[in-house]
Amino acid sequence: MPSSDIHVSAVVVRNSRGEVLCVRKKGTALFQFPGGKLEFAESSLDAVIREVNEELGISLDAALLVPMGTYRAVAANEAGSDVVADLFYFSDSVEPVAAAEIAECEWVNPSVPNVKLAPLLKDEVFPELIANPVRSVAVFTGASSGRNHTNAFLADALGAGLAEQGVRMIYGGGKVGLMGAAADACLANGGCVIGVIPQNLVDGEIAHPGLSHLEIVDTMYQRKQRMSDLVDAYVCLPGGAGTLDELFNAWTAQQLGLHRKPIALFGSSFWAPTVSMLKHMADEGFIRQDDVDTLIVADTVDELLVALNSWAAPCPKWN
Known part of the structure; x- marks a missing residue:
């Protein structure tokens, strides 16, 4: 004893x-x-x-x-x-x-x-x-809500599910669109939400006022880098050009071996055309099929977290 x-x-x-x-x-x-x-x-x-x-x-x-x-x-x-x-x-x-x-x-x-x-x-x-390596996730999604109400349900489900599982949410810091909805759902269920937002968007009065913590940076590039530093994984909800930019920035870095973090697409119906295009690009020889296969596609938080925590990093492209 x-x-x-x-x-x-x-x-x-x-x-x-x-x-x-x-x-x-x-x-x-x-x-x-x-x-x-x-x-x-x-x-x-x-x-x-x-x-x-x-x-x-x-x-x-x-x-x-x-x-x-x-x-x-x-x-x-x-x-x-x-x-x-x-x-x-x-x-x-x-x-x-x-x-x-x-x-x-x-x-x-x-x-x-x-x-x-x-x-x-x-x-x-x-x-x-x-x-269980994933304790903080970056959530990439739109600053608008889109036309399909299903996407709002996805944002609510993701935010609430992360809070219930004790996973910290890192996102772009806005109060609008799906990004605001996901943050609100996480906060409402007792979760921790950290926002990273450029000063010009704060000046435009779209910063979320009720986050656990808000970091203000100078540029969009710094925002993406800071979010990447703070997380163990990336989850993409439906969104537009900015969401695609964040997705492909993280995915390219993964392929190059700059990080060993899983990337997930949440909402299979919305992301189906994107996955189809990526498979076409693989067929054409521009992307490795192995890299396409590393992307997680999920429709529920339980399915998502199981996949994130069991994910194995691919061999870097130029290794």
Whole structure:
């Protein structure tokens, strides 16, 4: 029986390749998550923000940290004790710099770790990440509602379903059209919704006023890049030229191996002509059929999440 519990707060930081940031402290052999022990009267959230800033030079935004829950495992460095860790999830591009107690940092593939891991990572958290890797999704969709009322039902169902499954929604930050409908449904069901919107659209008064968090950027390019940084997967609802731009930008990057994240088309009836055209382009030799096959097509949130979490990344085009 462990003689005592060691309470810590830590963060699971994941990059676009699906790798997780791990650190090894000076004088120890096993890698663990960034974080540490709480100071007096300090919350778990405040503790992990402080620790990561002190030890890695990374400023975490509290609004972007997703609570994962509390995990218990045998302590890696203190014999006879268990570590009890409050974990947060953070999907973003960061550049850690080892400082204070940290001897080295390493990006680790949870499925094929290349370093020695603490029991918390090896036995508890990494198996969960492998089984359910998708915790934040980018939702691409129209700033109008279109003529088919079925599309509004799809937006409502997606937003509500993501909230019910505890999956964070990242989208373009607007209050109008299907994008606003999906955000409203997610918020109404207790979900977390983060918007990323260019300043000119804020000036045009279409920014959603009730989001969990709203980031304002300068350009549409920055919007797409920031959304990509924050998510584990992409889901496309019906939309127009902007939605197609976002879809093909993410899909091309996937083909080139710039990220290893699944892409889904939600609403098979709407997307059928697009899929048909892509198959035609594959037949004509302009697209690999394997890349067309990587696109997920789903009509329900349950079907969608099962497919997203079981998806395997294709071999990059130029590999």
